[in-house]
Amino acid sequence: MDRAETKNAEKVLAGSSTAILRADVDFRPKNPFDDLPEKRERAKPGDGNALRNESAKGEMVRPTNPFDGPGDGKKEAPQVKPPEKTERKPEQKAEQKPDRPSEQSGRPLDIPIKVPGLPDFWIYDGKLKPGLPDPGADKRQDSGANKPQEPGANKPQGQGADKPQDSKTEPKQQGVDVTPGNRPGNPNQNPLFPDGGTWSKPNSNLPFVPGDTQPFPKRDTEKEVPNSTPAPQRPERVHEIYQMDNRSADHRGPDAVVRLPKNFDPSKPINLVIYNHGWGDTVQSSFRNTNMGTQMEDAPPNTVLILPEWQRVAGASSGDQGRFKEQGRFRAFLQEVLDKTPETKGKTLNDVRNIDIISHSAGDNATLSEVNNNGLESKITSITLLDSMYNTNTGFDNWIQMNIKELANGTKQFRNIYFDKADRGRAQADRIRDMLRRAGHSSQLVYQDDRRGQPVMTAAELARHSIVFKYSDIGGAGAHGQIPKIYIAPVEGAAKQIRR
Numbered sequence: 179m180d181r182a183e184t185k186n187a188e189k190v191l192a193g194s195s196t197a198i199l200r201a202d203v204d205f206r207p208k209n210p211f212d213d214l215p216e217k218r219e220r221a222k223p224g225d226g227n228a229l230r231n232e233s234a235k236g237e238m239v240r241p242t243n244p245f246d247g248p249g250d251g252k253k254e255a256p257q258v259k260p261p262e263k264t265e266r267k268p269e270q271k272a273e274q275k276p277d278r279p280s281e282q283s284g285r286p287l288d289i290p291i292k293v294p295g296l297p298d299f300w301i302y303d304g305k306l307k308p309g310l311p312d313p314g315a316d317k318r319q320d321s322g323a324n325k326p327q328e329p330g331a332n333k334p335q336g337q338g339a340d341k342p343q344d345s346k347t348e349p350k351q352q353g354v355d356v357t358p359g360n361r362p363g364n365p366n367q368n369p370l371f372p373d374g375g376t377w378s379k380p381n382s383n384l385p386f387v388p389g390d391t392q393p394f395p396k397r398d399t400e401k402e403v404p405n406s407t408p409a410p411q412r413p414e415r416v417h418e419i420y421q422m423d424n425r426s427a428d429h430r431g432p433d434a435v436v437r438l439p440k441n442f443d444p445s446k447p448i449n450l451v452i453y454n455h456g457w458g459d460t461v462q463s464s465f466r467n468t469n470m471g472t473q474m475e476d477a478p479p480n481t482v483l484i485l486p487e488w489q490r491v492a493g494a495s496s497g498d499q500g501r502f503k504e505q506g507r508f509r510a511f512l513q514e515v516l517d518k519t520p521e522t523k524g525k526t527l528n529d530v531r532n533i534d535i536i537s538h539s540a541g542d543n544a545t546l547s548e549v550n551n552n553g554l555e556s557k558i559t560s561i562t563l564l565d566s567m568y569n570t571n572t573g574f575d576n577w578i579q580m581n582i583k584e585l586a587n588g589t590k591q592f593r594n595i596y597f598d599k600a601d602r603g604r605a606q607a608d609r610i611r612d613m614l615r616r617a618g619h620s621s622q623l624v625y626q627d628d629r630r631g632q633p634v635m636t637a638a639e640l641a642r643h644s645i646v647f648k649y650s651d652i653g654g655a656g657a658h659g660q661i662p663k664i665y666i667a668p669v670e671g672a673a674k675q676i677r678r
Contacts (some may be wrong), residue, residue: 257405297560360652412441414471418462419518422509426502427490434511435461436519437474437483444521447531449481450512451670452548456539456566461485461494464538468662476637477670479678482522484515488544497543508551532559534673537566538662546573555580560591562669565650567594567602572609579613586619586646588676593646595665597631597657600649604628607647614661631657634664 272576286359344515417547451474455464464470465485474483486508501507509527516522535558537545542563549558555577563574574592594609596603604626611621625643627635631651640646653660 202477214219254409298326344410380439397568409463414438414440414520415442416465416471417519419515422511422514422518424501424507425487426488426507427500429487429492431460431462431487431492433461433487434515435465435473435485436515436523437465438519439477439479439481441479442482442521443480444525446480446524448522448529450477450530450533451477451481451483452533452535452539453483453666454488454535454537454544454548454566456541457495457497458493461487463493464662468666472667473667474666474670476674479672481670482519484512486511486544488541488547497540499543499547502544503547503551505551506553507551508548509554512578518639527557530557532677533557534560534562534670536562536564536662536666536669538564539566539658540568542566542573543569546570548578559589560593560673562591562593562665563595563666565596565598565658567596567599567606571602571605574606575609577611582613582617582619586614586617586623588644591646591672591676593640593648593669594648594651595635595648597650597661600628603647603649610645635668637668637675640668641675 184546263348301368415438417436419434419436420432422433435540453470455461459467470483470485474481477483486502488499488502489496490498502511511528516525516527527625533554535545535548545561545563545566546569549555549561550573558577561574561577578585578592581590585592592604594603607624608627611624614621623643624645624647628647628649631649634650634652635646635648650661650664651657652664
């Protein structure tokens with residue numbers, strides 16, 4: 179703006195009826211004595227906020243006061259010499275200005291005033307300025323980012339807070355102080371508080387509480403809530419395995435049937451139950467006819483049932499075992515079953531805690547091979563013969579003698595439940611009594627019931643006796659076929675009670 183435009187703006191302003199508000203004007207109600215000539219106040223020399231009237235030839239005059247009476251317009255002031263120029267001392271940082279102007283501050287109101295007749299000019303901060311795109315920008319800068327900070331406002335938190343900071347390096351900020359009026363784009367502006375507010379980063383030294391979005395400390399009244407979501411239920415599964423490398427012979431049907439219980443957990447020790455069927459049956463028919471899936475529900479947890487097809491010709495009326503009687507064949511057979519069953523893949527016999535063998539009828543042929551030819555005597559925990567002494571009298575005496583101590587203290591069990599071969603069962607009971615006496619144990623440890631054929635021994639009764647001989651004639655002439663349908667469940671129930 180050149181000098182001519184400035185003079186023109188001052189002329190218009192001098193003749194305008196618009197009042198220019200100043201901080202040092204008294205806005206109290208009019209005093210009637212103010213109209214007296216001696217009460218009128220002239221402008222003081224050196225008043226930098228007074229406008230110089232061109233027509234007054236250098237005289238200092240005050241602008242029109244809207245609270246003055248009629249006729250109290252411009253008042254001439256005596257001519258004075260302008261103050262001599264003095265060297266300007268370097269400004270010192272002034273103390274923080276009050277938020278609002280007052281009469282003591284002597285600062286004009288920071289309110290831009292439109293100049294009538296000059297749409298492109300404003301009176302702001304006591305000065306005539308060109309049009310401002312944002313009249314409040316200077317005010318926001320002055321009240322926001324450029325305010326002097328209070329001592330200790332940005333004092334660092336955490337370790338080393340009391341140590342003096344190096345003037346060359348800024349202290350690491352632990353929090354951000356967001357003040358109202360921060361300019362857009364300010365990196366310290368918190369987007370959650372666009373109009374101001376205070377936000378601090380969470381203190382990393384506080385303990386982390388799982389499940390919380392911030393590491394806030396847990397109150398003493400809070401308690402851990404257990405996970406109420408039940409574990410997923412895994413159903414019972416039955417697998418048929420064909421064309422095994424360690425099969426007894428080539429079969430059209432499966433070489434083994436494997437049943438896994440509900441919620442089987444391969445990470446826990448495995449209990450194996452081996453069931454050797456009799457003549458006229460296969461692994462499929464015996465599993466179905468004896469209702470094996472239901473009876474095995476009473477077994478100890480993590481019990482895997484395996485039915486091996488031990489006959490050369492499955493379902494034949496013969497005790498021919500084919501390759502099954504070979505040394506170590508059954509041991510390799512078990513490992514192959516574990517490898518080919520999806521749930522037990524990667525497990526070995528070292529992961530097996532107990533092996534229980536149950537034999538029916540002519541299944542004693544396979545049972546003798548499993549016990550005596552595979553080095554599993556210590557792994558086998560119990561042997562149960564269900565009218566299954568057709569091909570031997572003394573074949574199991576070796577295992578019984580080897581484990582007589584464990585049979586006496588109840589850690590292992592031997593049971594013989596018979597009907598057709600009752601005479602062989604009674605002779606075996608006598609031999610075991612002699613073994614106990616020779617080993618220094620009581621012969622009364624042998625439980626024998628030959629007189630009552632109808633009552634079925636319960637799981638609790640079987641669990642109380644580690645050596646049992648029981649006659650069973652349930653089913654009359656067909657009692658031989660009824661025994662496996664009756665006694666598998668209580669035998670496995672007793673194992674569950676013993677191994678609690």
